[in-house]
Amino acid sequence: MRIRYFMLHAYGMGGTIRTVVNHANAMAAAGHDVEVVSLVRRRERPRFGLDPRVPIVTLVDQRGGRLPDPLGRRAWRRLRGKIVPRGEFAAAYFTERVERAAIGYVASLRDGVLVTTRPALSLIAARRAPKGVLTVAQEHMNLSAYPETIRRQIARHYGRLDAVAVPTRTNRHAYERLLPGAPIVQIPNAVHRVEREPSRQVNPVVVAAGRLTPQKGFDLLIEAFARVVAEHPEWRLRIFGTGARRAELGGLVERLGLGGHVTLAGRTDRLDLELANASVYALSSRFEGLPMVMIEAMAHALPVVAFDCPTGPQDVLTDGTDGVLVPPRDVSALADALNRVVSDRDLRVRMGKAAAETARAYGPEQVMPLWEDLFAALAHGERVTGTFWHDR
Known part of the structure; x- marks a missing residue:
């Protein structure tokens, strides 16, 4: 054909x-x-x-x-x-x-x-x-x-x-x-494939990825992560992607004093490796279609913390099983969910295993x-x- x-x-x-x-x-x-x-x-x-x-x-x-x-x-x-x-x-x-x-x-x-x-x-x-x-x-x-x-x-x-x-x-x-x-x-x-190197849940790293545009809500994620750092200063956030909002997001990182905790890592050809070396995937979008990088992260046995935005996350995730869904644009709820997940390795391992199983359907x-x-x-x-x- x-x-x-x-x-x-x-x-x-x-x-x-x-x-x-x-x-x-x-x-x-x-x-x-x-x-x-x-x-x-x-x-x-x-x-x-x-x-x-x-x-x-x-x-x-x-x-x-x-x-x-x-x-x-x-x-x-x-x-x-x-x-x-x-x-x-x-x-x-x-x-x-x-x-x-x-x-x-x-x-x-x-x-x-x-x-x-x-x-x-x-x-x-x-x-x-x-x-x-x-x-x-x-x-x-x-x-x-x-x-x-x-x-x-x-x-x-x-x-x-x-x-x-x-x-x-x-x-x-x-x-x-x-x-x-x-x-x-x-x-x-x-996704390209579902057989991926699983996270070993040893690195205190949260990963997010996407275009640096308002749609992806990285401004909301950075604000939420400031509250995570207050309780868990050893954790880091790495955001991969390029776009028109890079300078604005960089300014927000500096204003919140997160220069040593949040990295705008730009474009990478090694996202698979970055996901395997992380412990949590965060999705902070204001809206989505079907977030494919999120599913790729799940294939790496990463639990997901996500806004329940229209549409996508709720069509893939089961709240409390392979990730955590919080109300859209609710920065406090996102911070609370991240704090809960980063503080409990057993929870991350359990959710990550379920996430990898969910990803197989894609x-x-x-x-x-x-x-x-x-x-x-x-x-x-x-x-x-x-x-x-x-x-x-």
Whole structure:
């Protein structure tokens, strides 16, 4: 089967890119004809390793900088909204040249499966893909996180897609309410592998990872960790990731006097090792889709302390068994939960063992056959529903 994964920037970092690369690699290993399509390219090499059988096709090469648009940026901003709506999180990428390239690529296809990985690309597929192409929107963010401008366009156009795949039960119900009768399916994302080096629970280290943006809530985590340090000064917090809020977060660390306790460690190619050497994983997001790094941490037998944010953590964790869930954005509750977990090694060991077992459900051996079943059903003209896939 010919499968194309259409991404904004396959050469970048982030959970969506990591997840799509995992999918592409697994499908190639299963014998499918797989291609990754990157709408733009701004780096020399991909950050995540692709199977040699999976080529990357670039539509707009921006390694030398962005070329001026024929209409000019101001004119194109006035026109934008016909397909890529205002409110798209990556709106800055969608210049006239880039959007036209995406539309032209989708319209040129004649067969196979096209998997789109964000609303802008899914809306283009819904409106421009020829009938011979099977279109699957792979949603990575919860519906409520999108601005109203995006949700209106989803409600208007996603029903034309052959399937809308969401990773959590909560998100499936939200899409079913917005799109009654549409082919919504629930299939979780898969981690690269679940056999990981387990934490030995000997290092007083809490790890968090993600883009340094407001979504990930690292400001809330740093405030909570200040209270942990007051009771457990030997513990350290290491936050991995890059982003626009680095200077702001660094200033918060300094203001709270946490320079010796909190490290903004930047990007790493050794996250597996960092997780294995830690003892707790913290997730402080204001909202999520399905937090894949959290599941990878669980595969390392790390207990998780997380905000019960929409969506993701509650769809994976069982409070008190493989982690601790606290009310969203409640810094005091997050600090109390961290203090409880870091002070009790036996609790960490017990929760970590349960976390590793939970993570097994997200291994490629469990998840990728569901995607193969979905693609095969669509190829045979079957209409799929969320209940069918949820019950499998």
